[in-house]
Amino acid sequence: MGQQVFAYIIHKDGVADDTALELIAAAGKLDTDASVTAVIAGAGSELDSVCNEVASFFDEVWKIDNPALAYVTAEVLRPLLVRILPKHGIVLVPHDHFGMDLAPGLSIKINAAYLPDVVDFEGIDNGKLKAVREEYTGQVSTHVLSDISQGAVITVRPGSFKADERKSGDGLVIDKTAQAIESGLLVGAHRFLEIIEAQVGEVDITKSDILVSVGRGIEDQDNMEMIFELAEAMAGDVSCSRPIVDAKWLEKSRQVGTSGQTVKPKVYMALGISGAFQHVGGLKGSPFVIAINKNPRAPIFQVADVGIVGDILDFIPELTERINELKSA
Amino acid sequence: MEILVCVKRVPDPSENEIEVNKDGTDIEGDDLVYSVNEWDNYAVEEAIRIRDKVGGSVTVVSVGDEEAEEVVRREMAMGADKGILLSDDAFEGSDGKGIASILTAQVKKENYDLILTGALADDGAAQVGGMLAAMLDWPFASLVNFIEILDDKKIKVGREIAGGNQEMYEMDLPCVLSIQTGINEPRYVSIRGIRKVASLEIPVHTAGDLGISPESVGEAGANTKCLDYFVPELGDGARILEGSTDEIIDNLIELLKAKGGIK
Numbered sequence: 001m002g003q004q005v006f007a008y009i010i011h012k013d014g015v016a017d018d019t020a021l022e023l024i025a026a027a028g029k030l031d032t033d034a035s036v037t038a039v040i041a042g043a044g045s046e047l048d049s050v051c052n053e054v055a056s057f058f059d060e061v062w063k064i065d066n067p068a069l070a071y072v073t074a075e076v077l078r079p080l081l082v083r084i085l086p087k088h089g090i091v092l093v094p095h096d097h098f099g100m101d102l103a104p105g106l107s108i109k110i111n112a113a114y115l116p117d118v119v120d121f122e123g124i125d126n127g128k129l130k131a132v133r134e135e136y137t138g139q140v141s142t143h144v145l146s147d148i149s150q151g152a153v154i155t156v157r158p159g160s161f162k163a164d165e166r167k168s169g170d171g172l173v174i175d176k177t178a179q180a181i182e183s184g185l186l187v188g189a190h191r192f193l194e195i196i197e198a199q200v201g202e203v204d205i206t207k208s209d210i211l212v213s214v215g216r217g218i219e220d221q222d223n224m225e226m227i228f229e230l231a232e233a234m235a236g237d238v239s240c241s242r243p244i245v246d247a248k249w250l251e252k253s254r255q256v257g258t259s260g261q262t263v264k265p266k267v268y269m270a271l272g273i274s275g276a277f278q279h280v281g282g283l284k285g286s287p288f289v290i291a292i293n294k295n296p297r298a299p300i301f302q303v304a305d306v307g308i309v310g311d312i313l314d315f316i317p318e319l320t321e322r323i324n325e326l327k328s329a
Numbered sequence: 330m331e332i333l334v335c336v337k338r339v340p341d342p343s344e345n346e347i348e349v350n351k352d353g354t355d356i357e358g359d360d361l362v363y364s365v366n367e368w369d370n371y372a373v374e375e376a377i378r379i380r381d382k383v384g385g386s387v388t389v390v391s392v393g394d395e396e397a398e399e400v401v402r403r404e405m406a407m408g409a410d411k412g413i414l415l416s417d418d419a420f421e422g423s424d425g426k427g428i429a430s431i432l433t434a435q436v437k438k439e440n441y442d443l444i445l446t447g448a449l450a451d452d453g454a455a456q457v458g459g460m461l462a463a464m465l466d467w468p469f470a471s472l473v474n475f476i477e478i479l480d481d482k483k484i485k486v487g488r489e490i491a492g493g494n495q496e497m498y499e500m501d502l503p504c505v506l507s508i509q510t511g512i513n514e515p516r517y518v519s520i521r522g523i524r525k526v527a528s529l530e531i532p533v534h535t536a537g538d539l540g541i542s543p544e545s546v547g548e549a550g551a552n553t554k555c556l557d558y559f560v561p562e563l564g565d566g567a568r569i570l571e572g573s574t575d576e577i578i579d580n581l582i583e584l585l586k587a588k589g590g591i592k
Contacts, residue, residue: 074469095455096491097471097490097491100448100455101472101488104425104456105463107426107463108426108429108460108463108464109463113552114425114456114460115553116454117454117455132561133454134453135347135356135452135453135558136342136451137342137453139346140347140348140349140356140559142556142557143556143559144553144554144555144556145556188501190498190500191500192496192498193485193497193498195494196495198492198494198495199493210590234590242510242511259490259492260492260493261493266589267585267588267590288588289567290584291567295346296346297346297348297560301566304566305567305568306567306569306581308577314574315577318574318578319578319581322578322582323585326582326591327591
């Protein structure tokens, strides 16, 4: 096919994000013959250390180096990418909070196809790419066909491609700063102020061995008590999925997921949690996962070791009672 | 402040188990319960709160068929001042870019200071807000979980990023923001509230009204087409415990003991 493939590299504190090597794997699945160029924006020595880190994995590394990019924002970066990307290129971006900010607008500005949140590629035929996406928070999958002959911006779901750790590139770093910033940086309408760090809650769920985690299936705030009772019986801590925090039934520091905490317990009880990838993304260290959900099609059953199809409101009080009986026996 | 909120009618995830139809061409449509996209509800609530604080009006817009009118009306019952339906046979089958260009045409007819969308909807694409901003050449922020109006020219915005952290920005108006759930607590809409807006007229704008050439949107203009729906062949998945509740709990307790879940 011969279209050039670019991978946008997210980094922090001079270290490339896990998605960097996942994007190489994604590019390989997209087109085995493609030459893959990493594109990295940043400032100074931190940027250089990221470039050096990833150079041996990519055919080429393009860097954009400017003090104003010490903290990269999508609005500042987008016009720079528009200047350096060749016509009809294919750009891979992680589907995370940065990619969601950058990518849809980038596809418009370079007049390319847009494919969001892709989990797999199934080949290119005659300029048309067949890709796999999920809809309805993972309850169903869909094949989509997109004409990428005029270029494409594709966001790739983190964790869907296994990192390709073969060092196959030749480490060439090309400085694209002059071309990217030829007429200055656009910072006028959108000014980054600061990062407000997550507040530490009363319980640090990242240190818990046993998590009793609750989701939408709890239905009512009045039912939350049974979750705490089960957690107490199991000598574990209570965590939750996003809807519980949105409803203000638990503090944000108890939320498991990409926008919450990354936890690594030994046992994880997912109670009434559907298992959207944003939630499962916060679950590390291969815990033993027990899922209880009314919906037999809930994606959580694909990551759980053991599942129970049923109503948590029926199961939890009985389970708590049985555990307490056992302990007092 | 003139605020436009873009909303979508979707199958309600809390009311439906989504299944693929017999031919795999679509999801099973019978008996689906529809509602407004959850994220959009937060966007409308936020718009209403801003209007109540600084004045102006809130307009809710949806691209869809006549059934989309019900969700526009529901959001008007929440407190939006106006509703608009963008509807035309030519819009059917639009991809994200198609929807964004239809909305762009509407925005260009009026003077809005702020456009809100939900961060994402049923297809999880999270694309329309960012595309709309790019088409309008307006600044954009996604996953917004905080808005403060500083004056009639600029706002302060918080974005939800990884690890529960928040990125803070100052942005000039007009701009487009995609709203994350949890930014507020959307108000409840009563039957009485819906009745109150039942007779309000919701104007319908067609491709012709918007100056959109039919072949540029809808299925004809879509670059991305959905081929089929399927339930993926997955690995082993969970071992499903079966039997009576007692049997299941016996089984579960043994497993918990073995795995250190009961000490």
